Amino acid sequence: MADKTAQNVESLGFFARIIQFVKQVISELKKVIWPTFREWKTYLLVVLVFVGAIMLYTGLLDLFFGWLSVLVFG
Structure with missing residues (x-):
């Protein structure tokens, strides 16, 4: 399972990884109380x-x- 996730991340381009990171940060900030x-x-x-x-x-x-x-x- 972890190998598929690693392959998906590696297949993304540089800017796509940055956008994914920002989306994940925003998602985590929404969980903050x-x-x-x-x-x-x-x-x-x-x-x-x-x-x-x-x-x-x-x-x-x-x-x-x-x-x-x-x-x-x-």
Whole structure:
């Protein structure tokens, strides 16, 4: 069964394969369950809070190691 599918794909021309790929992508995108606006806002808020926390953590580490290097190297 897989051999027939492989032969059919190989027999298609270059542009026919591109068109087939785009059709398959559109078909798969129709199956996606997109988030509602409320879910989208929640996800956005979670990402922004997480990025802010990582920025704060990295900034504090930078300040600490900067202070430590001044202390050690004068």
